[in-house]
Amino acid sequence: MTIEETATAIKDMSIRGAGKIARACASALYELAESYDGDDPEEFMEMLEDAKNDLIASRPTAVSLYNGVMYSLKGIGKWMDVEEMRREVMNNADEFIKDSIQAVKTIGELGAEIVDDGDVIMTHCNSSAALSVIKEAHAQGKNIKVYATETRPWRQGLITVRQLAEAGVDVTLIVDSAVRLVMEDVDKVFVGADTITAQGTLFNKVGTSQLALAANELDVPFYVCTESYKFSPMSLNSDNVRIEVRETAEIVKEGEVPKEVKIYNPVFDRTPAKFIDTIITEKGGISPYKARDFIIEQFGIKEEVH
Ligand code: RUB
Numbered sequence: 001m002t003i004e005e006t007a008t009a010i011k012d013m014s015i016r017g018a019g020k021i022a023r024a025c026a027s028a029l030y031e032l033a034e035s036y037d038g039d040d041p042e043e044f045m046e047m048l049e050d051a052k053n054d055l056i057a058s059r060p061t062a063v064s065l066y067n068g069v070m071y072s073l074k075g076i077g078k079w080m081d082v083e084e085m086r087r088e089v090m091n092n093a094d095e096f097i098k099d100s101i102q103a104v105k106t107i108g109e110l111g112a113e114i115v116d117d118g119d120v121i122m123t124h125c126n127s128s129a130a131l132s133v134i135k136e137a138h139a140q141g142k143n144i145k146v147y148a149t150e151t152r153p154w155r156q157g158l159i160t161v162r163q164l165a166e167a168g169v170d171v172t173l174i175v176d177s178a179v180r181l182v183m184e185d186v187d188k189v190f191v192g193a194d195t196i197t198a199q200g201t202l203f204n205k206v207g208t209s210q211l212a213l214a215a216n217e218l219d220v221p222f223y224v225c226t227e228s229y230k231f232s233p234m235s236l237n238s239d240n241v242r243i244e245v246r247e248t249a250e251i252v253k254e255g256e257v258p259k260e261v262k263i264y265n266p267v268f269d270r271t272p273a274k275f276i277d278t279i280i281t282e283k284g285g286i287s288p289y290k291a292r293d294f295i296i297e298q299f300g301i302k303e304e305v306h
Contacts, residue, residue, distance in 0.1 A: 022068030033089035103282035108132030125205035126156035127192020129225035193226035197235035200273030200288025212275035
Protein backbone atom coordinates (compact mmCIF):
# COMPACT_ATOMS: atom_id res chain seq x y z
CA MET A 1 0.00 0.00 0.00
CA THR A 2 1.17 3.54 -0.72
CA ILE A 3 1.71 6.10 2.04
CA GLU A 4 -1.59 7.80 1.19
CA GLU A 5 -3.57 4.55 1.09
CA THR A 6 -2.05 3.48 4.40
CA ALA A 7 -2.74 6.80 6.13
CA THR A 8 -6.34 6.72 4.87
CA ALA A 9 -6.86 3.10 5.95
CA ILE A 10 -5.53 3.93 9.43
CA LYS A 11 -7.76 7.02 9.70
CA ASP A 12 -10.88 5.14 8.64
CA MET A 13 -9.94 2.17 10.86
CA SER A 14 -9.71 -0.43 8.10
CA ILE A 15 -6.30 -0.97 9.64
CA ARG A 16 -6.52 -0.71 13.43
CA GLY A 17 -4.81 -1.83 16.62
CA ALA A 18 -1.56 -0.20 17.77
CA GLY A 19 0.74 -2.99 16.59
CA LYS A 20 -0.92 -3.39 13.20
CA ILE A 21 -0.89 0.34 12.41
CA ALA A 22 2.82 0.50 13.27
CA ARG A 23 3.57 -2.44 10.98
CA ALA A 24 1.41 -0.95 8.21
CA CYS A 25 3.44 2.29 8.38
CA ALA A 26 6.73 0.40 8.23
CA SER A 27 5.42 -1.56 5.28
CA ALA A 28 4.31 1.62 3.45
CA LEU A 29 7.77 3.15 3.96
CA TYR A 30 9.33 -0.06 2.64
CA GLU A 31 7.18 0.20 -0.46
CA LEU A 32 8.04 3.87 -0.94
CA ALA A 33 11.77 3.09 -0.74
CA GLU A 34 11.41 0.11 -3.03
CA SER A 35 9.52 2.05 -5.69
CA TYR A 36 11.61 5.26 -5.70
CA ASP A 37 13.45 5.36 -9.02
CA GLY A 38 15.00 8.86 -8.85
CA ASP A 39 18.62 9.61 -8.04
CA ASP A 40 18.29 12.77 -5.96
CA PRO A 41 18.97 12.20 -2.22
CA GLU A 42 17.42 15.53 -1.31
CA GLU A 43 14.23 14.79 -3.19
CA PHE A 44 14.02 11.30 -1.67
CA MET A 45 14.64 12.70 1.81
CA GLU A 46 11.80 15.18 1.32
CA MET A 47 9.49 12.37 0.22
CA LEU A 48 10.40 10.39 3.33
CA GLU A 49 9.84 13.43 5.54
CA ASP A 50 6.37 14.03 4.01
CA ALA A 51 5.55 10.34 4.35
CA LYS A 52 6.63 10.41 8.00
CA ASN A 53 4.39 13.39 8.76
CA ASP A 54 1.36 11.94 6.95
CA LEU A 55 1.69 8.57 8.67
CA ILE A 56 2.25 10.00 12.14
CA ALA A 57 -0.77 12.30 11.75
CA SER A 58 -3.10 9.44 10.81
CA ARG A 59 -3.87 8.48 14.45
CA PRO A 60 -2.65 10.58 17.34
CA THR A 61 -2.79 8.39 20.47
CA ALA A 62 -0.73 5.31 19.62
CA VAL A 63 3.01 5.99 19.99
CA SER A 64 3.62 2.65 18.26
CA LEU A 65 2.94 4.42 15.01
CA TYR A 66 5.54 7.13 15.72
CA ASN A 67 8.08 4.55 16.91
CA GLY A 68 7.49 2.29 13.89
CA VAL A 69 8.02 5.22 11.51
CA MET A 70 11.11 6.50 13.35
CA TYR A 71 12.62 3.01 13.46
CA SER A 72 12.10 2.59 9.72
CA LEU A 73 13.84 5.91 9.06
CA LYS A 74 16.67 5.61 11.58
CA GLY A 75 20.14 6.51 10.35
CA ILE A 76 18.84 8.02 7.09
CA GLY A 77 20.20 11.34 5.80
CA LYS A 78 20.71 13.18 2.54
CA TRP A 79 24.50 12.76 2.86
CA MET A 80 23.91 9.14 1.78
CA ASP A 81 23.46 8.15 -1.82
CA VAL A 82 19.94 7.16 -2.84
CA GLU A 83 20.72 3.44 -3.10
CA GLU A 84 22.07 3.41 0.44
CA MET A 85 19.03 5.29 1.73
CA ARG A 86 16.60 2.97 -0.01
CA ARG A 87 18.38 -0.12 1.31
CA GLU A 88 18.51 1.27 4.83
CA VAL A 89 14.77 2.11 4.93
CA MET A 90 13.86 -1.31 3.52
CA ASN A 91 16.10 -3.13 6.02
CA ASN A 92 14.85 -1.09 8.97
CA ALA A 93 11.19 -1.49 8.03
CA ASP A 94 11.60 -5.19 7.45
CA GLU A 95 13.37 -5.62 10.79
CA PHE A 96 10.66 -3.64 12.60
CA ILE A 97 7.87 -5.77 11.13
CA LYS A 98 9.61 -9.08 11.90
CA ASP A 99 10.58 -8.05 15.45
CA SER A 100 7.08 -6.73 16.07
CA ILE A 101 5.43 -10.00 15.04
CA GLN A 102 7.92 -11.97 17.12
CA ALA A 103 7.32 -9.66 20.11
CA VAL A 104 3.58 -10.42 20.09
CA LYS A 105 4.39 -14.15 20.09
CA THR A 106 6.90 -13.81 22.95
CA ILE A 107 4.42 -11.76 25.00
CA GLY A 108 1.97 -14.63 24.53
CA GLU A 109 4.47 -17.13 25.91
CA LEU A 110 5.53 -14.96 28.85
CA GLY A 111 2.00 -13.89 29.69
CA ALA A 112 0.66 -17.44 29.55
CA GLU A 113 2.92 -18.31 32.48
CA ILE A 114 0.77 -16.03 34.65
CA VAL A 115 -2.48 -17.72 33.61
CA ASP A 116 -3.59 -20.54 35.90
CA ASP A 117 -5.73 -23.51 35.04
CA GLY A 118 -9.36 -22.57 35.70
CA ASP A 119 -8.81 -18.80 35.38
CA VAL A 120 -11.64 -16.51 34.36
CA ILE A 121 -10.18 -13.66 32.30
CA MET A 122 -11.59 -10.34 31.14
CA THR A 123 -10.28 -8.43 28.11
CA HIS A 124 -11.32 -5.21 26.40
CA CYS A 125 -11.43 -4.12 22.76
CA ASN A 126 -9.25 -6.20 20.43
CA SER A 127 -5.58 -6.43 21.30
CA SER A 128 -3.31 -8.85 19.45
CA ALA A 129 -0.89 -8.84 22.39
CA ALA A 130 -3.57 -9.61 25.00
CA LEU A 131 -5.12 -12.28 22.76
CA SER A 132 -1.70 -13.81 22.19
CA VAL A 133 -1.51 -14.46 25.96
CA ILE A 134 -5.02 -15.89 26.12
CA LYS A 135 -4.60 -18.11 23.05
CA GLU A 136 -1.22 -19.40 24.23
CA ALA A 137 -2.62 -20.27 27.68
CA HIS A 138 -5.45 -22.14 25.96
CA ALA A 139 -3.02 -23.89 23.58
CA GLN A 140 -1.03 -25.05 26.60
CA GLY A 141 -4.15 -26.89 27.72
CA LYS A 142 -5.17 -24.51 30.49
CA ASN A 143 -8.88 -24.54 31.07
CA ILE A 144 -9.84 -20.86 30.85
CA LYS A 145 -12.97 -18.81 30.37
CA VAL A 146 -12.90 -15.33 28.84
CA TYR A 147 -15.26 -12.36 29.09
CA ALA A 148 -14.82 -9.92 26.21
CA THR A 149 -16.41 -6.47 26.24
CA GLU A 150 -18.36 -5.30 23.23
CA THR A 151 -16.35 -2.03 23.11
CA ARG A 152 -18.64 0.69 21.84
CA PRO A 153 -18.81 2.40 19.46
CA TRP A 154 -16.74 0.37 16.98
CA ARG A 155 -17.53 -2.98 18.67
CA GLN A 156 -14.01 -4.39 18.33
CA GLY A 157 -15.12 -6.94 20.95
CA LEU A 158 -16.87 -8.78 18.14
CA ILE A 159 -13.51 -9.33 16.45
CA THR A 160 -12.13 -10.57 19.76
CA VAL A 161 -14.90 -13.11 20.34
CA ARG A 162 -14.63 -14.37 16.76
CA GLN A 163 -10.86 -14.81 17.07
CA LEU A 164 -11.13 -16.54 20.45
CA ALA A 165 -13.98 -18.79 19.34
CA GLU A 166 -11.95 -19.77 16.28
CA ALA A 167 -9.06 -20.72 18.58
CA GLY A 168 -11.48 -22.86 20.61
CA VAL A 169 -11.47 -20.63 23.70
CA ASP A 170 -14.60 -20.52 25.89
CA VAL A 171 -15.61 -16.89 25.36
CA THR A 172 -18.58 -14.79 26.48
CA LEU A 173 -19.45 -11.38 25.03
CA ILE A 174 -20.67 -8.72 27.46
CA VAL A 175 -21.76 -5.10 26.98
CA ASP A 176 -19.39 -2.49 28.36
CA SER A 177 -21.75 -1.55 31.17
CA ALA A 178 -21.66 -5.14 32.53
CA VAL A 179 -17.97 -4.85 33.43
CA ARG A 180 -18.39 -4.13 37.15
CA LEU A 181 -20.91 -6.91 37.73
CA VAL A 182 -19.00 -9.53 35.77
CA MET A 183 -15.68 -8.53 37.36
CA GLU A 184 -16.95 -10.23 40.54
CA ASP A 185 -16.32 -13.57 38.77
CA VAL A 186 -13.01 -12.63 37.13
CA ASP A 187 -9.51 -13.79 38.22
CA LYS A 188 -7.32 -11.71 35.89
CA VAL A 189 -7.63 -8.87 33.39
CA PHE A 190 -5.44 -8.72 30.28
CA VAL A 191 -5.58 -5.65 28.02
CA GLY A 192 -3.37 -4.18 25.31
CA ALA A 193 -1.77 -0.74 25.00
CA ASP A 194 -1.59 2.12 22.56
CA THR A 195 0.94 4.06 24.61
CA ILE A 196 2.71 3.67 27.95
CA THR A 197 4.37 6.74 29.39
CA ALA A 198 7.41 7.12 31.63
CA GLN A 199 4.97 7.70 34.50
CA GLY A 200 3.58 4.22 33.94
CA THR A 201 0.29 5.56 32.61
CA LEU A 202 -1.51 3.36 30.12
CA PHE A 203 -3.38 4.82 27.14
CA ASN A 204 -5.69 2.25 25.59
CA LYS A 205 -9.22 1.91 24.19
CA VAL A 206 -11.77 4.02 26.04
CA GLY A 207 -13.27 1.95 28.86
CA THR A 208 -9.95 0.35 29.81
CA SER A 209 -9.71 2.54 32.91
CA GLN A 210 -13.19 1.36 33.99
CA LEU A 211 -11.98 -2.25 33.87
CA ALA A 212 -8.95 -1.15 35.89
CA LEU A 213 -11.10 0.59 38.51
CA ALA A 214 -13.44 -2.36 38.91
CA ALA A 215 -10.48 -4.77 39.04
CA ASN A 216 -8.76 -2.65 41.66
CA GLU A 217 -11.86 -2.50 43.84
CA LEU A 218 -12.24 -6.27 43.71
CA ASP A 219 -8.50 -7.10 44.01
CA VAL A 220 -8.38 -8.61 40.54
CA PRO A 221 -4.86 -8.37 39.00
CA PHE A 222 -4.72 -6.06 35.98
CA TYR A 223 -2.09 -6.89 33.33
CA VAL A 224 -1.09 -4.82 30.30
CA CYS A 225 0.32 -6.74 27.34
CA THR A 226 2.51 -4.60 25.13
CA GLU A 227 5.44 -4.62 22.74
CA SER A 228 8.27 -2.35 23.88
CA TYR A 229 7.70 0.08 21.00
CA LYS A 230 4.45 1.18 22.66
CA PHE A 231 6.45 2.98 25.36
CA SER A 232 6.74 6.68 24.64
CA PRO A 233 10.23 8.21 24.40
CA MET A 234 8.57 11.67 24.43
CA SER A 235 6.98 11.20 27.84
CA LEU A 236 9.92 11.62 30.21
CA ASN A 237 8.63 14.96 31.46
CA SER A 238 4.90 14.57 30.91
CA ASP A 239 2.28 11.94 30.36
CA ASN A 240 0.12 14.31 28.39
CA VAL A 241 -0.74 12.05 25.45
CA ARG A 242 -3.35 13.34 23.01
CA ILE A 243 -6.55 11.34 23.21
CA GLU A 244 -8.18 10.95 19.81
CA VAL A 245 -11.75 12.23 19.59
CA ARG A 246 -13.65 10.81 16.63
CA GLU A 247 -16.78 11.72 14.74
CA THR A 248 -20.10 11.87 16.52
CA ALA A 249 -21.70 9.77 13.76
CA GLU A 250 -19.87 6.78 15.23
CA ILE A 251 -22.18 7.01 18.26
CA VAL A 252 -25.59 8.04 16.91
CA LYS A 253 -27.17 8.22 13.49
CA GLU A 254 -28.52 11.45 12.01
CA GLY A 255 -31.83 12.36 13.69
CA GLU A 256 -31.52 9.87 16.56
CA VAL A 257 -31.17 12.61 19.17
CA PRO A 258 -32.33 16.26 19.16
CA LYS A 259 -29.94 18.66 17.40
CA GLU A 260 -29.11 20.55 20.62
CA VAL A 261 -27.61 17.42 22.22
CA LYS A 262 -23.85 17.53 22.23
CA ILE A 263 -22.00 14.30 21.57
CA TYR A 264 -18.48 13.53 22.74
CA ASN A 265 -16.61 10.55 21.35
CA PRO A 266 -13.15 10.12 22.92
CA VAL A 267 -11.80 6.75 21.80
CA PHE A 268 -8.97 6.15 24.25
CA ASP A 269 -8.55 6.72 27.97
CA ARG A 270 -5.91 6.99 30.65
CA THR A 271 -5.23 4.35 33.30
CA PRO A 272 -2.78 5.50 35.99
CA ALA A 273 0.13 3.29 37.11
CA LYS A 274 -1.47 2.60 40.50
CA PHE A 275 -4.12 0.42 38.85
CA ILE A 276 -1.66 -1.70 36.86
CA ASP A 277 -0.06 -4.79 38.40
CA THR A 278 2.43 -5.74 35.69
CA ILE A 279 3.23 -4.68 32.15
CA ILE A 280 4.09 -7.76 30.11
CA THR A 281 6.55 -6.93 27.32
CA GLU A 282 8.58 -9.21 25.03
CA LYS A 283 11.54 -8.37 27.28
CA GLY A 284 9.77 -9.57 30.41
CA GLY A 285 7.30 -8.26 32.96
CA ILE A 286 7.90 -4.85 34.49
CA SER A 287 6.24 -2.74 37.15
CA PRO A 288 4.56 0.40 35.73
CA TYR A 289 6.80 2.33 38.16
CA LYS A 290 9.83 1.11 36.19
CA ALA A 291 8.49 2.47 32.88
CA ARG A 292 10.84 5.45 32.96
CA ASP A 293 13.97 3.29 33.37
CA PHE A 294 12.67 0.95 30.68
CA ILE A 295 12.18 3.85 28.23
CA ILE A 296 15.63 5.30 28.93
CA GLU A 297 17.24 1.92 28.30
CA GLN A 298 15.04 0.93 25.38
CA PHE A 299 15.52 4.16 23.42
CA GLY A 300 19.11 4.81 24.55
CA ILE A 301 18.10 8.19 26.00
CA LYS A 302 20.88 10.09 27.73
CA GLU A 303 19.49 12.04 30.66
CA GLU A 304 21.05 15.39 31.50
CA VAL A 305 23.01 15.38 34.75
CA HIS A 306 22.37 18.55 36.81
C1 RUB B 1 -7.34 -0.80 19.73
C2 RUB B 1 -6.88 -0.87 21.14
C3 RUB B 1 -5.97 -2.01 21.48
C4 RUB B 1 -4.51 -1.51 21.36
C5 RUB B 1 -3.53 -2.67 21.40
O1 RUB B 1 -8.02 0.41 19.45
O2 RUB B 1 -7.14 -0.03 21.96
O3 RUB B 1 -6.17 -2.43 22.80
O4 RUB B 1 -4.34 -0.80 20.16
O5 RUB B 1 -3.74 -3.51 20.30
P1 RUB B 1 -8.50 0.72 17.94
P2 RUB B 1 -2.58 -4.52 19.80
O6 RUB B 1 -9.40 -0.38 17.54
O7 RUB B 1 -9.17 2.03 18.02
O8 RUB B 1 -7.25 0.79 17.09
O9 RUB B 1 -2.18 -5.34 20.99
O10 RUB B 1 -3.23 -5.31 18.71
O11 RUB B 1 -1.46 -3.68 19.29
